[in-house]
Amino acid sequence: MSESLYSSCAEVLSVCQAAKDDLAALLDPNTGFAPRLRQLCRDQITEAENSASSDVSQEELDVLRMEANTWGLLQAVMPARKTEPEPHIHPRTLLVKNPYTPTSTLAQAIMHSSVLLTELVVVREWLHETAPQPQHPEATTGYWKFTKHNVMQALRTGSGIREGLVKELDPDAMNRGDGRSLAADDAGSEKSLAQALYSFVRAGRLDEAVELCRKAHQPWRAASIRGSLLFQWRAIANEQRDDDGIDDAEDAEGWQGNPRRKLWKSTCARAALNPNLPDPERILYAALAPCPQTFSVLKSACRTWEDHLWAQISILCEEKQTAETIKLGGGFWDGGLAVLENMPSLPSREEDAAEEEEWEKEATSTLETLGSVHVEDGPTADHAFHVSQLAIILDRTSSLLETFAAGLRDGNFDPESSEYPTMTRFFAHLCLYLRMIDIPAPPLATQVILEAYLQVLEAAGQRELIAMYAGALGDNAVERYAMFLTSLELTADVNERRLALTRAREHGLNVHRVAVVTAERTIDRAFELLPQMKGPLPSVIALQATPSDIELLLLRSIEWTTFEDGTYDTALEQATVILRYFLGAGRVSLAKNLVEMLPRELASIDQPEERATEYLHYRQFFTIWDSLDRVVECQSLEVSIMNRDTRAAWLSDYKGLMDQAYDAVVKLLTSDWMMPNETGDRLPARNLKRALELANIVADSRYKLYDDFLHLDGRRLGEYLDAVRRATIAGLEEGGSDPFKIILS
16 A cells, blocks of 8 residues: 555545534535545556556555445435435325426436435446446447448349348348348447447446447437436426526427336337347346346346446336336326326325335345345455445444454454555544544444554554544543554654654643553563562672663653653652662663653652652762762872872862762761661662771661671672772771771871
């Protein structure tokens, strides 16, 4: 699927969601939601077909074309379902007022009196619009040119007409039962013409079919096709007409159409059932006047699922019109003067409703058979888009969504297939479309479908679109978008993360809640993968190890709650948790990096007091850490070739730094930070690295620092005492024979 199609669909959704309270705008035939998406699919098809470098397969193009057609179907049927129908005169009332009402006007009244018939007529027009491009036969230079040449040659020479060749050139010459036929070339042309005419009838383009007959020098065929037009005579129809001062051609003639259409229809049916006629001829007449009697003939021409749907709907519409006309007595034009003497009485509303309900059941039952019809060409009846189209026609969109969602849950669809992105995109937007125009969509099914489409967007790298579609999940929107942000892990830098979080606000999500949930999910994931800290504190050697990806993920989790001040309280809470872990794991450098990442404003938070104090102590700890680094750095500046003044200056700086570090360490270690908390647990921190002059503090029972040296079978105590020994030896070297001089100085 083209990457641009994702963003284009999102743009349409954004525009239409802004007008979600304007039903007329959403259902507009040109700029509404469904027409816009239909045009996007068509544009994609055109682009792929015109591009020599396109990698879109024919299968993908076919699916896109089906999607475009389905959006067209939605646009065809939804406006009528969502708007109140205009009041129309009942056909019986029409005949009572005017028994000479033309059949065209009567047919319109019959259609308006039935909601289902109106919809089926609309669907038939949609099938005409989406039909394959009609065929165009080769142009001919005359009427049965080759047959005529043979007949004329025989008459001139007196040699007699060739055996098997027709003797006359009238249209019925082949149908007299004598087994005679046209010349081979003419027979081939007749077959091609009949097939082409059928394709025009299938596409609802009767005027072009008539013109094709005239170009083929067969005006009688044109007359046969025009016989399908209903009789119309505005002068006697009591119809309101536009008065622009200029009569059109039809008004000039007074009437148009076929006033004897009933007779024409029976003649077409007889022709379709006549086994002596060629199959293309029979199919053409069955298409012109569809009825149950000729269905088997018409069905033989149906190659695709859409052909079968068109045939069934054409028969349903024609039969409903015929049945209602018969109940009305046919009016003057079908029933003659007898109708004027026996006008039908008006039925009660209950009778009308009962009859309509019974017909709707029959029509529904007929259409349901299309769910399993066998097709010769194209996608099968159980293809998702054909299932969708049939469900839309039957007004079963809720069950359609539930069925698709169940298939997603049960793993019936392969996410790796070329159709999967198209199908999930269509159903996701169908859910949102139905919701916008206030047609019930099952909430759980909608959630499942949108979740599947979100996964498609993630797989396609469409990060900037996730927030929009996650926002449509309602109560689950925050959790779902947070799940997506969590999945970014280390692939997005801090600016990309900030932008992704900002998109949540653009699509109506609670940004602070999204940030908190994302941070919580990230921290939970990191702790699931990181080793649990138990037992003694680790060796300082671990401080030098390169951070792992999981450690960096834990470190950067704090970014989510530090983008905005509204989540600073949560950031402080999460920061202390992460600091405890890093310090307890001996990852001092990571802990130090975390403190440096935190906003300065966190230091001004004073509630809860225990957490604020803990954070203060962490900051003090790293201040001391920096001071000790400065001591070490200053110590490294000592060189053997220093003169007296230089050494004196260095010693002064060194002593000053040592005093500062000492005071800070003593202050920290003698505070409540190292005391057991109310639960008796020691707060984990890296306070085991001691300056040698702090031996008394370590030994002081008030602070219980010595407990930390008694683990690992006393090995840590041995390390500490060895460090004290080396410090004492160094003190003796500087202070002579008095071992306490270095401490007291």
